[in-house]
Amino acid sequence: MSPPTRASYRDIPLYAPSKARCRVDLSDNTNLFGLPPAAERVLRETTATQVGRYPVGYSPDLRQAVARYTGMDPAQVTTGCGSDDVIDCTLRAFLEPGELIAYPSPTFVMMSYFAKVNGLRYAPVRLRPDFDIDVDGLLATGAKLIYVCSPNNPTGTVASRAALERLVDTAPGLVLIDEAYAEFARDSHLDLARRPNVLVTRTLSKAFGLAAMRVGYAVGAPGLVAEVEKARGPYKVTGLSERMAVAALTEDVPWMRARADEALAVRARLVEELARLGLSCLPTEANFVMVPLRGAPAVAETMRARDVNVRAFAGLPGIGDALRIGCGPWNVMQAALDALREALP
Numbered sequence: 001m002s003p004p005t006r007a008s009y010r011d012i013p014l015y016a017p018s019k020a021r022c023r024v025d026l027s028d029n030t031n032l033f034g035l036p037p038a039a040e041r042v043l044r045e046t047t048a049t050q051v052g053r054y055p056v057g058y059s060p061d062l063r064q065a066v067a068r069y070t071g072m073d074p075a076q077v078t079t080g081c082g083s084d085d086v087i088d089c090t091l092r093a094f095l096e097p098g099e100l101i102a103y104p105s106p107t108f109v110m111m112s113y114f115a116k117v118n119g120l121r122y123a124p125v126r127l128r129p130d131f132d133i134d135v136d137g138l139l140a141t142g143a144k145l146i147y148v149c150s151p152n153n154p155t156g157t158v159a160s161r162a163a164l165e166r167l168v169d170t171a172p173g174l175v176l177i178d179e180a181y182a183e184f185a186r187d188s189h190l191d192l193a194r195r196p197n198v199l200v201t202r203t204l205s206k207a208f209g210l211a212a213m214r215v216g217y218a219v220g221a222p223g224l225v226a227e228v229e230k231a232r233g234p235y236k237v238t239g240l241s242e243r244m245a246v247a248a249l250t251e252d253v254p255w256m257r258a259r260a261d262e263a264l265a266v267r268a269r270l271v272e273e274l275a276r277l278g279l280s281c282l283p284t285e286a287n288f289v290m291v292p293l294r295g296a297p298a299v300a301e302t303m304r305a306r307d308v309n310v311r312a313f314a315g316l317p318g319i320g321d322a323l324r325i326g327c328g329p330w331n332v333m334q335a336a337l338d339a340l341r342e343a344l345p
């Protein structure tokens with residue numbers, strides 16, 4: 001007998017980026033400059049007795065710490081097992097199966113995945129040629145939730161403030177702004193989370209260097225946050241992750257700022273080196289660059305054989321094939337550039 005599966009769900013594959021274990025891994029835009037010191041101290045000082053009991057439900061200490069870091073009230077903060085989880089919970093909290101979400105394309109690949117898993121329909125709307133979001137196109141879908149990632153993964157480009165404001169002012173439903181890379185960008189749109197129809201998600205996985213601890217959060221109106229909390233459930237963030245994230249948000253902000261600035265300096269140097277190879281990058285405000293390059297998947301494959309992992313994309317709308325390269329310490333970038341030089345057709 002075949003298992004009693006859900007028809008619209010059965011054929012969804014696992015999310016499987018080419019995650020070859022390479023000596024140099026620039027494929028996931030994480031912080032390659034080390035572990036925030038206060039978070040590391042918590043990790044070292046954690047005792048056996050601290051792992052035998054449940055954490056306090058709904059992670060109140062983490063909500064407090066995020067509230068202080070973002071200048072919000074704890075009632076305006078929800079948290080989760082990475083911002084992946086916060087996004088997934090948001091979809092479950094606000095949309096019935098069969099309802100529609102819209103997002104610019106290309107964007108964070110997990111959006112179509114989360115839509116499918118939650119039985120939702122989804123409408124990708126191409127980024128404009130200048131890489132700003134197409135507000136009219138997004139609104140024309142009539143979607144109940146519109147997702148915008150800025151700086152955008154995988155392009156690194158940003159949505160303009162004017163476009164975001166018009167979207168928030170006129171969207172019929174919820175606007176979910178993903179600021180996973182906010183700490184690297186010139187501007188933040190966190191203030192839009194004070195509107196009644198906006199949630200802004202962020203993560204400790206990128207600038208704060210805690211990807212393995214899986215901590216993300218969203219800020220927004222208390223009424224919206226309360227709905228997401230129900231979908232999240234009480235114990236989504238582990239006790240250790242909560243304590244490490246609280247330490248990082250409270251004591252390691254200067255550490256994070258310095259590492260983020262370092263990543264931006266590396267990025268500027270990388271853009272120059274790529275130009276020397278005849279490659280131009282999209283205008284980026286994240287800790288990675290997108291390089292349009294015909295045959296990018298084959299180039300990435302050759303780079304992997306030289307122990308360097310970068311992310312390749314094929315046939316992106318309006319862009320074509322491209323590599324996405326994260327920024328780490330310069331000796332790492334040097335190894336990546338050497339591998340790229342050898343791999344170029």
Ligand code: PMP
Nearest residue numbers: 082083084108153180203205216
């Ligand atoms: N949003 C964007 C745009 C991302 O790039 C990522 C990580 N790849 C996430 C959300 C999820 O990050 P996490 O679950 O680690 O917080």
